[in-house]
Amino acid sequence: MYSLVALGFVLIYKASGVFNFAQGAMVFLAALTFVSLVERGVNFWIALAVTLAVMVVLGIAIEKVVLRPLVNQPPITLFMATIGLTFVLEGLSQAVWGSQPHGLDLGIADVPMQWLADSTGMFISQFDLFASGIAAVLVASLALFFQYTRIGRALRAVADDHQAALAVGIPLKHIWAIVWSVAGFVALVAGLMWGARNGVQYSLTFIALKALPVLILGGFESIPGAIIGGLIIGASEKLAEVYFGPMVGGGIESWFAYVIALLFLLVRPQGLFGEKIIDRV
Amino acid sequence: MLYREAGQFKSTYAEDQQIFPIRQDRVAVVLLLVVAFVVVPMVANQYWLSAILTPFLIFALATLGLNILTGYAGQLSLGTAAFMAVGAFMAYNFVLRMPWLGVIPSFILAGICAAAVGIVFGLPSLRIKGFYLAVATLACQFFVLWAIQRIGWFTNDSATGVITAQSVEILGFAFDSPERKYLLTLAIVAVLALLAKNLMRSETGRAFMAVRDMDVAASVIGIPMMKTKLLAFAISSFYCGVAGALYAYTYLGTVEPEAFTLDLSFRILFMVIIGGVGSILGSFLGAAFITLLPIFLNVLFSAASRTFGLEISHAIVSNIELMIFGGLIIFFLIVEPHGLARLWQITKEKLRLWPFPH
Amino acid sequence: MSRAARIGEAVLSVDKVSLAFGGVKALQEVSFDVREHEVRAIIGPNGAGKSSMLNVINGVYHPQQGTIRLRGNGAWREFHDMDSHEAASMGIARTFQNIALFKGMTVLDNVMTGRNLKMRASFLEQAIWIGRARREELEHRRAVEEIIDFMEIQHIRKTPVGKLPYGLQKRVELARALAAEPRLLLLDEPMSGMNLEEKQDMCRFVLDVNDHYGTTVVLIEHDMGVVMDISDRVVVLDYGRKIADGTPDEVRANQAVIDAYLGVAH
Numbered sequence: 079m080y081s082l083v084a085l086g087f088v089l090i091y092k093a094s095g096v097f098n099f100a101q102g103a104m105v106f107l108a109a110l111t112f113v114s115l116v117e118r119g120v121n122f123w124i125a126l127a128v129t130l131a132v133m134v135v136l137g138i139a140i141e142k143v144v145l146r147p148l149v150n151q152p153p154i155t156l157f158m159a160t161i162g163l164t165f166v167l168e169g170l171s172q173a174v175w176g177s178q179p180h181g182l183d184l185g186i187a188d189v190p191m192q193w194l195a196d197s198t199g200m201f202i203s204q205f206d207l208f209a210s211g212i213a214a215v216l217v218a219s220l221a222l223f224f225q226y227t228r229i230g231r232a233l234r235a236v237a238d239d240h241q242a243a244l245a246v247g248i249p250l251k252h253i254w255a256i257v258w259s260v261a262g263f264v265a266l267v268a269g270l271m272w273g274a275r276n277g278v279q280y281s282l283t284f285i286a287l288k289a290l291p292v293l294i295l296g297g298f299e300s301i302p303g304a305i306i307g308g309l310i311i312g313a314s315e316k317l318a319e320v321y322f323g324p325m326v327g328g329g330i331e332s333w334f335a336y337v338i339a340l341l342f343l344l345v346r347p348q349g350l351f352g353e354k355i356i357d358r359v
Numbered sequence: 360m361l362y363r364e365a366g367q368f369k370s371t372y373a374e375d376q377q378i379f380p381i382r383q384d385r386v387a388v389v390l391l392l393v394v395a396f397v398v399v400p401m402v403a404n405q406y407w408l409s410a411i412l413t414p415f416l417i418f419a420l421a422t423l424g425l426n427i428l429t430g431y432a433g434q435l436s437l438g439t440a441a442f443m444a445v446g447a448f449m450a451y452n453f454v455l456r457m458p459w460l461g462v463i464p465s466f467i468l469a470g471i472c473a474a475a476v477g478i479v480f481g482l483p484s485l486r487i488k489g490f491y492l493a494v495a496t497l498a499c500q501f502f503v504l505w506a507i508q509r510i511g512w513f514t515n516d517s518a519t520g521v522i523t524a525q526s527v528e529i530l531g532f533a534f535d536s537p538e539r540k541y542l543l544t545l546a547i548v549a550v551l552a553l554l555a556k557n558l559m560r561s562e563t564g565r566a567f568m569a570v571r572d573m574d575v576a577a578s579v580i581g582i583p584m585m586k587t588k589l590l591a592f593a594i595s596s597f598y599c600g601v602a603g604a605l606y607a608y609t610y611l612g613t614v615e616p617e618a619f620t621l622d623l624s625f626r627i628l629f630m631v632i633i634g635g636v637g638s639i640l641g642s643f644l645g646a647a648f649i650t651l652l653p654i655f656l657n658v659l660f661s662a663a664s665r666t667f668g669l670e671i672s673h674a675i676v677s678n679i680e681l682m683i684f685g686g687l688i689i690f691f692l693i694v695e696p697h698g699l700a701r702l703w704q705i706t707k708e709k710l711r712l713w714p715f716p717h
Numbered sequence: 718m719s720r721a722a723r724i725g726e727a728v729l730s731v732d733k734v735s736l737a738f739g740g741v742k743a744l745q746e747v748s749f750d751v752r753e754h755e756v757r758a759i760i761g762p763n764g765a766g767k768s769s770m771l772n773v774i775n776g777v778y779h780p781q782q783g784t785i786r787l788r789g790n791g792a793w794r795e796f797h798d799m800d801s802h803e804a805a806s807m808g809i810a811r812t813f814q815n816i817a818l819f820k821g822m823t824v825l826d827n828v829m830t831g832r833n834l835k836m837r838a839s840f841l842e843q844a845i846w847i848g849r850a851r852r853e854e855l856e857h858r859r860a861v862e863e864i865i866d867f868m869e870i871q872h873i874r875k876t877p878v879g880k881l882p883y884g885l886q887k888r889v890e891l892a893r894a895l896a897a898e899p900r901l902l903l904l905d906e907p908m909s910g911m912n913l914e915e916k917q918d919m920c921r922f923v924l925d926v927n928d929h930y931g932t933t934v935v936l937i938e939h940d941m942g943v944v945m946d947i948s949d950r951v952v953v954l955d956y957g958r959k960i961a962d963g964t965p966d967e968v969r970a971n972q973a974v975i976d977a978y979l980g981v982a983h
Contacts (some may be wrong), residue, residue, distance in 0.1 A: 158688065162687070581834040
């Protein structure tokens with residue numbers, strides 16, 4: 079589940095070299111929009127389509143307003159701009175739709191499946207399977223997209239070097255608009271999943287922060303890394319809570335993931351699948 | 360025309376080294392200090408003192424701390440609130456368990472504790488840079504808060520985790536009114552700001568900036584990486600720790616972990632960005648801006664709702680505030696990455712010619 | 718006193734240094750020495766390993782084999798993996814091909830950073846700005862101003878370095894290296910990207926430094942005219958190997974050198 083959110087980050091990073099801190103806010107916005115539409119009586123599928131459209135428009139808007147003026151700035155500036163963006167999106171979502179938590183029902187049971195629990199002692203629900211399935215489908219399609227389509231190649235070129243990509247005639251602006259829209263779509267999916275599990279509320283934005291350790295583990299540019307990283311983080315967090323928690327009074331979840339990330343950074347900064355960074359003088 | 364250096368020659372290096380080489384600046388600063396120390400307490404009402412000016416000073420101090428680390432030394436940190444928390448809680452414990460120390464030494468010791476924590480969490484900076492370092496500092500932020508909440512010693516095993524800060528008494532002189540709290544905060548902040556300015560102008564400041572700009576080159580000319588980076592973390596955390604102690608003692612009145620969340624870290628980072636990265640003046644400007652913005656917006660909206668008869672709920676106002684914050688960050692990053700401090704510099708340049716156009 | 722007469726004994730000795738990055742062999746068993754007060758040039762076609770050589774001398778890269786030996790106070794010290802910070806404290810200063818100045822600081826500040834090893838005051842003293850910190854700062858300011866005069870960059874001393882044209886930036890970088898009062902100065906293509914006038918200026922500065930301060934200079938340079946004019950001895954590298962070592966005239970006549978430059982397969 080963490081992987082879903084991490085995917086969005088990886089996408090944008092791969093395509094534009096920017097770490098989009100606002101991904102969490104995008105997840106929130108998507109989920110909130112969808113839920114509010116549904117609550118107002120809009121049909122499930124139409125609400126989905128509308129929200130998707132909103133995310134695409136948002137993607138284009140972001141590209142125009144935020145990214146284009148900042149084209150050649152160092153990554154840290156862009157990162158801080160996305161932090162600013164986060165606040166804008168958070169404020170916007172709540173200003174438009176209100177700030178009470180909403181429940182989200184996708185019609186899939188989120189109760190551990192009895193037969194599995196009985197036979198293997200693991201508590202996995204139909205929902206978990208569904209989430210994993212969605213993630214798998216997304217990953218597969220995105221991977222294919224990146225590797226084999228022309229647009230995918232263009233995206234990868236852009237991620238490597240903006241100026242060079244411009245020089246060979248790749249329409250940067252279109253590419254970025256596409257990228258952010260796709261990220262928006264992923265955000266929507268992630269938002270739906272998380273919203274169904276935890277309810278759609280403000281804390282959804284903090285998912286973004288949790289995704290950071292995932293990315294560090296998996297490497298910022300790697301889609302398989304995001305998946306595996308997500309699994310590792312998710313699992314180890316729960317395990318740590320269960321095993322170490324009682325020893326120190328609980329609440330380990332809040333920081334365990336980050337400490338793992340920290341250790342990884344010291345030992346293997348590029349993550350499991352990322353590319354090594356070399357400093358040349 | 361008024362603001363010109365004509366006739367003010369610096370004939371020694373010492374003169375050139377002054378913080379305010381231009382006489383008009385010196386006069387302005389003296390006036391400002393007089394106003395701050397003397398006029399304001401007499402004139403301002405309680406609300407302004409306790410709810411606006413005092414927190415402004417405290418945030419300015421924290422911003423100063425973060426600016427030293429991120430603006431001057433280039434080490435991005437999201438753990439500011441955690442360092443402040445350490446300062447606050449340690450100050451509480453020092454005052455509680457060693458009352459003979461006195462308040463000011465307790466604050467200083469609390470700052471030193473924060474500096475120690477800063478050094479520990481600054482260790483990753485020796486291996487990782489920029490954005491990755493920010494994530495490491497996130498680990499610090501969450502871990503420290505968790506530790507403070509879980510380990511009873513910090514809160515003196517209080518049941519709720521919220522402790523009332525003791526009243527501040529120095530040499531028998533109680534600082535319990537808003538005026539006195541304001542003056543105490545002002546004095547502490549002014550002294551620390553001066554020290555910071557001196558420090559940043561001398562070799563330490565240069566070493567920090569060298570590490571920020573190109574650390575490989577800095578190492579090649581002999582600047583020790585480890586010492587420099589850790590010193591930056593230490594000094595920055597000291598400042599944040601003292602700010603945290605002040606936050607608890609002269610503003611909030613309570614010492615609680617919830618006051619020092621990630622949210623606060625981000626706010627202070629915004630103050631640094633908007634005020635101007637790598638600028639002492641900028642820290643004050645940024646803090647002022649962000650402290651005053653909500654009030655300004657409130658005033659604006661109540662005026663708007665009165666003239667237009669609109670009913671704007673409080674929730675919407677605070678959301679719009681969020682949006683404006685975010686929007687401003689983006690705006691400043693695009694238009695003037697060096698923040699308000701650079702805008703101020705440009706204004707001063709224009710003032711040199713005023714009232715003539717060129 | 719003519720320059721040849723002033724040149725002393727060897728002060729730096731590079732012994733069979735080999736350096737490789739992954740599969741790429743940057744240097745292969747290179748050996749040469751540098752004598753005190755001389756101007757030694759390292760030349761060779763692109764990719765010959767010249768910058769890598771300087772980086773090894775200065776501790777930025779660590780060779781897999783071989784040693785660097787420095788003579789200080791009469792005694793030789795051997796190094797296998799000295800780091801750049803140590804190199805600096807032993808009196809080696811350098812400039813970089815792509816300019817490694819601190820873009821966010823003024824010229825004056827940049828040059829002042831060159832003095833950092835000589836500053837003793839602690840940060841507390843600096844914060845309070847009393848006594849030792851104050852005196853040191855002013856004293857070093859005086860020394861730095863002399864260097865600024867020497868390099869003729871007074872008019873831009875308060876300008877942020879990022880705003881300066883390339884040629885002036887190179888001069889500032891040299892000033893910063895000089896501020897450390899080095900015994901050994903390593904210059905990596907100090908004249909690249911300059912027009913004729915700027916090159917002449919830079920040549921003059923390098924020779925002045927060597928004359929006036931007696932600093933031993935090792936420089937990498939592509940312009941043959943410059944090399945022939947100002948250097949006392951030359952080392953020629955090609956594909957990471959030393960192929961010639963001698964005075965400029967000797968090297969110019971060396972067939973292997975001519976071949977290397979003309980790209981004759983060998």
